[in-house]
Amino acid sequence: MKNSIVIVDDHILIAKALRGIIANFENFEVLYECENGKDLQDKFKANNPIPNIVLLDISMPIMDGFETAKWLKENHPETLIMALSMQDDEKSVIKMVKNGATGYLLKNTHPADLEKALLAIVKNGFYYPDWAASKVFASLNDRNNYNEIKITTRESEFLKYVSTEMSYKEISEKMFCSPRTVESYRDNLCEKLELKTRVGLAVYAIKNGYV
Template sequence: MSKIKLILADDHSLIRAGFRTLLGKNEAFEIVGEATDGQDLVKMAHTIEHDVILTDITMPGQGGLDAMEQLKKENPYFKFIVLTMHEEREYVLRAIKIGAQGYLLKNIENAELAKAIKTVYDGGKYFSPFVVNLLAENYGKPEALETSEVTPREKEVLQFVAKGFSTKQIADELGISIRTVESHRINMLKKLRVSNSAELIKKAIKLNLID
């Protein structure tokens, strides 16, 4: 079985060395790149074949969240886990809004980190318990998590659905296949727990997913 390829971004060499050792003990993972700041991370993400990016937030120059935001705009399918000591609400909410698939604290246990990486690699999301609690306290758990699960590409499709575009028109606008558009629409119906496009638009407006 092929290994899950990881890029690790952190400006502290000791932290990188620690996670390199920790992850190196698991045969499922391979660290293929190490970035010391956001600019390094952006370059590596485009030049090194990888599956999941683990990034800190505070780094010299371009920070981890700024780099993630840039990369997500360039390729919504990049997978990110924020690995940090920051528990502040503003960092968590911004990371989720940008599209982070995971948010973990650096004191995480080895087994939980491995589980998080595998979950994100498989297309899921993994947040530390304090993140789930924070979302529940600030927004109410169900809706906050629903919002965080919608991908940037799905949001793009949603904008066109709300404008009344047909599936073919959306496909033409985004340069993707009709089948892919339908797949995104079906995924959003499931994630927002609605049964048709009218309910989808209504729920999206309620959750501020439509501009």
């Protein structure tokens, strides 16, 4: 049986092009397309089939990808969310992860890479490119590895803020310390968790209940 997909994108040509591309994938099929999150809600309420995966754009009118991802997480947690966007900034990735996205791709992705990403999200429950620290997700299944890592009280406090949109200077003000001290928390955690970016730290914080 093929894995079902619903495309949510306000650009009709892009949605149709994606549908055509996915039609060539052996293990996937597109059920229908939606113009925004509200359209998706309406189709779900009208008893249209619930897909295995939602391919979700971020910038949309009426109900954008952030709000849609949060709604899906709260009402259909079994549905995997693959963000497919032109936005590659850390804030967008962090916010989508926090709102429930289990994958993130850019729209300039090659069709072959899209298929690989879809296969990965079905197999592992997540897919993120290297720069978004996908290996964090891969190791989340092994709780014992994390239990061996000693995280200090102040580092735990830092993890509460790392998934927000605050700058490191703003975080330092919240923690009543210098920006340099906050950067040391970041560097120590990256070393302990074998991460390279703030996105990776944010993913870890969200998945492990620090937020």
